[in-house]
Amino acid sequence: MKTQYILNILSLLLVSSFFNLAQATALYYTFESTGTFDSLGNGNPINEPVQYIFRVDGTHNSTLSRVSETGYQTYRMDFDATLLSGTGLEISKDQRDTTFGGYASYNPGRGYFELSLGLYAYGANAVLTLHPHIFNSSIPSEILTSYEAFTEWAVTNLYAYDHRLSIENPDSVQGRDDYQVTGQPIVLTSISEKSPTSVPEPETYLLFGLGLLVFNVIRRNKQLV
Missing domain, CATH: 1.10.287 (Helix Hairpins)
Incomplete structure (x- = not known):
């Protein structure tokens, strides 16, 4: 019984x-690059495909934080994300959550749109930082108020040349090695409801x-x- x-x-x-x-x-965001990680110091290159998969739960929070007299608007954007897998990162159950967010500046009267996000993915041995910073008047304003519009736009349009992988205590030696995909961006290549992992x-x-x-x-x- x-x-x-x-x-x-x-x-x-x-x-x-x-x-x-x-x-x-939950949606699964996959970031990839056609290049490979080269060390910015004395470390060996990481000759593996560059790929990071995140689980993003629910919709993102987009909050209007400032409106000027000229119509200039600033939005704060935040995403609840968890890293599932990533090149050079050891995934552990007790690792810190991924930080994914930033701001968007928009002026509807002058066709001005600037999107600046920061993504910090933590592993047990390293951290990846991505800083997509995009200035483009053709970005649809709907991405600020509609998560569906954001996901439709973001694939292939959200990318970062400003990125770095920092590995702590490489080869059991005190310190860290910094890596970057030289000359290549890390691009959001897909968003799907089915996990690629x-x-x-x-x-x-x-x-x-x-x-x-x-x-x-x-x-x-x-x-x-």
């Missing part, structure tokens, strides 16, 4: 967790939970016969 009770509780928790996760759609999706947990419930029902029926 005790085992059956525990299985029932576990099943309900798994199923209910799916519905909680489903309330806010092997992290279990919420639907997997739902099926597992439902399977446990069915198993318990069959087991109870057999006991009653």
